[in-house]
Amino acid sequence: MPKKKNDPPKEQPELTEWQKRNIEFLQKKKQQAEEERVLREKLRIEKKAQFQPDLIEKDNNEKSEDGENVKKEKSFKKSFGKLSLKSKRKKEKKPKTKEQRARKQAMPIFLLASLAILISLFLISPFSKQKDITVSGNKNSQTQELIQALQVKQTDYFFTLITYNQHYINNVLKSVPWVKTARLDYQFPTHFNLTVTEHRIIAYTEKNGVYQPILENGKRIDTVQKSALPKNYIIINLDKEKDIQTLISALAKFDKTLAKNIHSISLANSNSTADLLKIEMQDGNLVRVPLSEIEKKLPYYDKIKSKLSEDSIVDMEVGIYTTTEANETETSDSSQTDVSSTTADNSQEQSETQANSSETNQTENTNNQQIEQNQSQTTNQEQAGQ
Structure with a gap:
């Protein structure tokens, strides 16, 4: 029930001895706690005063890092915004029409046709048949002789010399006996150099x-x-x-x-x-x-x-x-003397041999005549007896 204004205040009960002591103990404890709190606060203030420069620098670093992070975040937002805008624009692009697709498909054909026309015009022009030929490495063979030996015609295109390079080199090797090796090098745009080495x-x-x-x-x-x-x-x-x-x-x-x-x-x-x-x-x-x-x-x-x-x-x-x-000379003279003496001895032996052979022939002829006479006498005697 609510208190009435005119009610007299209640009398407080009297505290016991123990309660009084307890209250005093609590007050002392509270006072000690307050003193300790004041002491701790004082120590904290002193420490803070000692480390104040480091704290200021740390605070500044934290502030600068925060500023950089803010800048990075802003730049990221900007780039992200641009990308999103580009993606939106791509999405918003209109599809190509049939005419645009036809142009895109015809572009390669158009380029090839243009290239073919340019090549044809180049082949028709006199520039395609211009050929500037020089010779190096020749000491005994004549430069003009070597150029003529290539057998390059005025109607030949300059790229023919590039394509059939070995054919023209073989012409030089066959025509000029001096040439040992040959090389035909191309230099842009229409220059050729014939390098040769010659036989000794x-x-x-x-x-x-x-x-x-x-x-x-x-x-x-x-x-x-x-x-x-x-x-x-x-x-x-x-x-x-x-x-x-x-x-x-x-x-x-x-x-x-x-x-x-x-x-x-x-x-x-x-x-x-x-x-x-x-x-x-x-x-x-x-x-x-x-x-x-x-x-x-x-x-x-x-x-x-x-x-x-x-x-x-x-x-x-x-x-x-x-x-x-x-x-x-001495050896040849002595050999000739030996040969002459040997020849004389051989001739003497041949004459003696011939004399002996003639005597033998005469003896054989005499014997043959006696045999024939004896045979004839024997034949006559036999005929007379008959």
Whole structure:
């Protein structure tokens, strides 16, 4: 029930001794707690004052990080908004009409047709047949001769030289004996360069004071006068073309030092070895070697010549030995004396044999005559008895 205004206040009951002590204990405890709280707050304020700079820096870093995060979030929203706008626009694109689809399908055909027209116009134009040809690497063959040997016609398109490159190179190799290898290189737009390497001259043949070079491939080229010859050259005096080709093939394989030391090569006219060659060297020595063994034996000459004290003859016909012209002359003279004495003895023996044979024939004839006479007498006696 609600209190009435005029009701007198109730009297508080009197506290016991224990309750009083309990109240005092609680008040003291509350006071102690308040003092501890004040002390802790004071300590906290002191610590905060010590670490205030670090806290300020930390707060600033947190603020800057928050600002960067806000910026990133804004940029992400913008980019996301753009992407969403693009996707919306794509979705909002109108479908292509039949005319647009037809144009798209006809585009490849149109491009191919345009390309074909351009190629046709290019082929009709004079530019497609322009060809600028240069030559490099030639020392003995003429530049114009090599260009003509390509057999390139004015009506040939320049890309024909690119497509059939080897055909034109073969024309040069067949037509010009000097050429050992050839290469035809294309340079944009219409330039071609013919690079050649040439065969070496191995030796010369001489006839009526005119010299004809022989290349390492065995082919002969135009004759030259003696004034056009190099300082050191090889003269071949052989009649058979087969022997010349065999000799050229061997000389081409020799060391250049050995080849330059050879002056002339001719047949030795040996009765025992038909292909024996006589080689006169630039240093004054003479070498005899069979043509069939020249490639194997002649390289030993470089080792032998250093041991020779005078102009010598190096005989490689059977084995290898050295002698001099004087020794060979003495040997040939003594052999001729022996041959003449042997011939005289043989003639005397033949005369004695002939005399003996004539006496024997006379004796046989006499005996035959006596036998015939005896036979005739016997026959006459038998006829008389009858």
